[in-house]
């Protein structure tokens with residue numbers, strides 16, 4: 487579905503991606519891996535047309551992406567959830583989702599598709615809440631939900647579990663739970679970060695395996711990557727140095743390219 491050949495990218499004079507190869511088969515879930523600063527985010531930005539490339543080829547279903555602006559790439563069916571999520575903090579969850587809808591209208595999608603709320607029930611519960619008041623994990627779910635509004639065939643995610651930590655609200659929640667427990671009062675459980683991470687992981691699996699959306703994601707955490715992806719591609723200093731089925735990601739490769 488997505489084929490990248492001999493891609494070279496520069497930040498001014500700094501050669502960042504070198505003759506890079508990447509292949510994302512239709513229906514697959516490919517995890518882009520590698521240590522900090524090897525060029526993973528840069529590659530995703532090139533695919534989305536957010537930064538220029540110097541040479542090479544990027545084909546999406548055989549269509550050359552090079553002459554297309556980033557909105558046109560989105561319209562072709564590529565959804566992108568950037569690092570840091572970029573949701574609008576002052577807009578409500580509903581308004582954030584409707585921003586995705588603006589581009590989708592051209593494709594006859596007039597309403598936020600109901601399946602998004604089936605994957606992320608929390609978004610339905612919090613439609614009127616401001617984006618900035620959501621926890622990190624909820625913001626991530628909103629960002630993925632917003633990308634799904636356009637009904638993408640390829641969903642690209644940059645470190646979807648980054649920054650999901652037990653937030654202050656849940657810490658306060660824990661204190662309340664403990665206090666109430668001491669008094670014998672039952673309190674609804676406050677979700678912990680690990681649980682939210684699992685939710686995000688399960689959602690990506692549903693999007694890939696049940697909805698049939700092809701997925702390309704950057705993920706540094708090996709257990710997460712192993713659970714969600716079926717293929718890997720490792721970058722080192724801007725070059726693709728290893729790729730294959732997840733079962734081929736052995737200890738030697740992990741030690742050589744991933745452990746810090």
Ligand SMILES: Nc1ncnc2c1ncn2[C@@H]1O[C@H](COP(=O)(O)OP(=O)(O)OP(=O)(O)O)[C@@H](O)[C@H]1O
Pocket residue numbers: 497500502520521522523524525526527528529
């Ligand atoms: N806007 C920029 N201008 C100049 N250099 C940049 C810019 N953005 C990134 N770089 C450099 O390009 C290289 C690749 O960065 P990139 O963010 O793509 O790596 P990464 O693998 O995504 O890292 P991380 O895992 O830390 O997010 C790094 O050396 C980085 O310092």
